[in-house]
Amino acid sequence: MSGSVSVAQRRASADQPDYARLGNPIATPAPDAQIRASLHEASPDRIRQNIERLVAFNNRSTVSSTETDLKPGTGVLAAADWIRSQFEEYSKACGGCLEVKVDEFVEQPQPGFGNSKPRIVRPTPLRNVYAILRGTDPVASKRMYLVTGHYDTRVNDVMDTHGFAPGANDDSSGTAVSMESARVLSQHKFPATIVFVCVAGEEQGLNGSAHLAKLAKSEGWQLEGVLNNDIVGGDTTPGDTLQSKTRVRVFSQGILPTAPIEQIRAALSVGGESEGPSRQLAREVLEVDRTYLEKLKGNVNSAHGSLAGTQPQELQAVMELRLDRFLRGGDHKSFSDQGFPAVRFTEWRENFNHQHQTVRQENGVEYGDLLKFDDFHYIAQVARLNMATLGTLAMSPGVPQNVKVVTSNLDNDTILTWDPPASPTPGPVRYEIVWRETAVNDWQYAADAARYSGTVGEHSVRLPVSKDNVFFGVRACSGTACSQAVPPVPAR
Structure with missing residues (x-):
């Protein structure tokens, strides 16, 4: 009979545990119209142009800031000046909505890591370049959400300041995500504040992000989320059949080792190893991804040139229950160490022949972090995920x-x-x-x-x-x- 409940159905319902009967399965939220519109403005062409320009600085080693014999228009300081000029152009396009700042300081000589040689051997100028999109509400604008990538590069010899070090993936790709996010989101308004950052000093020991995170702490920034993009170029190596262009890894820390020992013990006593603020931010990224990216359809970027007009692939954010990859580190750690929720986005499968390598060919293998290995559509998808996350958080209470x-x-x-x-x-x-x-x-x-x-x-x-x-x-x-x-x- 229509509308009747069978014995089997009643038994299945009764067999459900309390937590399943008393709540609703998590539903994908309806997308916000403004955020969805912003995603269609992200341009693979713009991303490609920015990465090409960054590669043209030849070598963006942080310690190149101490050199006096660099060819004009090359080196890390020239790159910083150009990034600042781009943020200023974005600000002009939105009627001066961005506050463009440079966090400039001198990093003092420091010892190496473990048995490695020091990576800063003399007082070294560093510049973090960032742009602030203030929230429209006087109360909500006190909350801040930050996206970052590092613009410095390296080759095999981390102290090499003159050899070609393009860094097209590590980390021009992440820098391009911050820049494209600034260009697009500055054309929209949000109650809370969004900060777009490009840091230096990552390859020398997370120096730039450490300084900025400490600055944020000392100035009392109400920083509720940090998105770090590092190696999001979607490496495209001929013959590699294991790379995924539909996944991006999201790394986050569980328990903060810098937390008071009583807090750590309390978390361990109730199984809270995976309940830290960074891990919760990663879960929010997954929900935003389900809302906007996993099922993103339509002809996006139709007005943005030669790379435009293709159907974007879905993108699945995959939570990785660790701070970072083995033997590697990233700028989100600097913010996490200061108690700020922070995550790292990284492509699914890295090719280490194309990272930290002097450009060369050996035994038929091509080494070097070259532009031709980047996938600009993939980077654009990662940028969209960052934009959607920033926009959602900035519109939340x-x-x-x-x-x-x-x-x-x-x-x-x-x-x-x-x-x-x-x-x-x-x-x-x-x-x-x-x-x-x-x-x-x-x-x-x-x-x-x-x-x-x-x-x-x-x-x-x-x-x-x-x-x-x-x-x-x-x-x-x-x-x-x-x-x-x-x-x-x-x-x-």
């Missing part, structure tokens, strides 16, 4: 504060409490409770907090789901934009 789970009673309920975001967007804010099984990495279920509110007070819920069986998070939403979730801290 920001992260809830002081999220706690009450552990004073032995029961099968879960009581969560929180405070509103520190600098919310104007208008109503709603809260979602999200959770997942302890053996699952991404959020599975969600419930509107209003469904369970009022049971224990304002900004609190009591759910008939055991806190022992799932990981919880609380996120703040405005319209279709939600912040990354914040895991609760046990409290009596």
Whole structure:
């Protein structure tokens, strides 16, 4: 009979665990019209042109800033000046909406890493170039979201300041993502603030990002998310059948080793090794990806020249449960060390013959980080993922504060409490409770907090789901934009 429920259906429903019956499966949010429009403005041609110009500086070694015999128009300082000029052009196009700044400092000589030789042997000028798109709301604009890539390069000898070091992938690709994000998003308005950054000194030991992260900390930046793009060129090597142009890795740190030892012990005691702020930011990237990139269709970039007009492939963000790759590091670590949520985007499969290599051919193998190995459509897709993430976060109310789970009673309920975001967007804010099984990495279920509110007070819920069986998070939403979730801290 139509509308009847069979015995088997009733039994299947009864067999569902409490966490599955009391929440809704995580649904893909509806895309925001402004963000979706911005993605269609990203241009593979613009990205190619910027990378070509960066390669033309010949060698962007950080320590080339101390050389006096470089050919005019080459070297790392010339590259910094050009990047600044591009940010200024983007600002002119949006009526002066970008504040273009240079974080210039002198890095002092330092010892090497382990048994390696020092990479800074004399006082060395460094320049981080960045542009700030201030949020339109006086309160929400205090929140900041940052995208970065490093523009310095190297070859086999990290101290070589004159040999051809194109760095077309490592990391002109990431620099191009920051620049294209600035060009496109500066034409739009967001309540919170977005910062577009190109740092130096990565190859010498994350020097530029370390200085900027410390600057952000000392100046009290309310930095709720950092997106680092490093080696996102989609290396295209003839004969390589294992590369994926539909995946990008998202690396993030779980427990911060710089956190107080009591905080680390508390996290370990409840299995919170994967609940740190950077890991939560990575989960937000995955949701943004599902909203905008996994099913992105349509003829994008139709007005942008010779590389335009192709159907973009879907892009799947894949969370990697580690800070970075083996034997390597990146600028997101500098921000993570200062307590800021930070992730790294990297192509699926790197070709190490095309990284940190002197340009040459040996035994039929071509070495060098050359322009011809970049895939500009892939870089554009990664740029779109960055733009969509930045836009979503900048339109969200920001992260809830002081999220706690009450552990004073032995029961099968879960009581969560929180405070509103520190600098919310104007208008109503709603809260979602999200959770997942302890053996699952991404959020599975969600419930509107209003469904369970009022049971224990304002900004609190009591759910008939055991806190022992799932990981919880609380996120703040405005319209279709939600912040990354914040895991609760046990409290009596």
